[in-house]
Amino acid sequence: MVEAVRTVPAPEGLGVALARVPPGAEIELVLRLESVVEGVLVTGTAEYEVVGECARCLDPVSYDEEAEFAELFVYPATDARGREIDEGEEDEEAPSRIEGDMVDLEPLVRDAVVLRLPIAPLCQENCPGLCATCGERLEDPGHVHEEIDPRWEALARLARESRESSTQTETHDDQEEGS
Numbered sequence: 001m002v003e004a005v006r007t008v009p010a011p012e013g014l015g016v017a018l019a020r021v022p023p024g025a026e027i028e029l030v031l032r033l034e035s036v037v038e039g040v041l042v043t044g045t046a047e048y049e050v051v052g053e054c055a056r057c058l059d060p061v062s063y064d065e066e067a068e069f070a071e072l073f074v075y076p077a078t079d080a081r082g083r084e085i086d087e088g089e090e091d092e093e094a095p096s097r098i099e100g101d102m103v104d105l106e107p108l109v110r111d112a113v114v115l116r117l118p119i120a121p122l123c124q125e126n127c128p129g130l131c132a133t134c135g136e137r138l139e140d141p142g143h144v145h146e147e148i149d150p151r152w153e154a155l156a157r158l159a160r161e162s163r164e165s166s167t168q169t170e171t172h173d174d175q176e177e178g179s
């Protein structure tokens, strides 16, 4: 078994809507390569920094993350004389192949990293988010606007509804009633 530590630059497009690993940012790979009958089993971890925006308040977010991966790279198919058989276009289902003495780790690392990126990163666990009315941060619990309290609003609606049901003859623009 061979162990190796490599630092590689992040490839392009390593991100989702609100979180990403910027292109060129360092990804540290700790790799274990193990020879098996069919080829080489590669397992390892990637360490990198995720940057993004809080899904609630859009403040910058960054944190260290670690993703694990494992993949079996099989030897290329050979004919009776040991020559490599060209199998043409690779399809998605085909196993990862060793090409020459190389294995292409990028798709493997990419999948592992993207899978762990958060759909909705938060700057803190209970980020209060932004005020729907003025767009300011809701950090201050005393942040209020002159509005009808929703509980009073619900009571007002109840009163309206009971009035309407007791006066069936009343007609409304948006509500045509039968005879």
Ligand SMILES: [Zn+2]
Binding pocket: 054, 055, 056, 057, 058, 059, 122, 123, 124, 127, 128, 129
């Ligand atoms: Zn936030």
Ligand SMILES: [Zn+2]
Binding pocket: 131, 132, 133, 134, 135, 136, 143, 144, 145
């Ligand atoms: Zn506000």
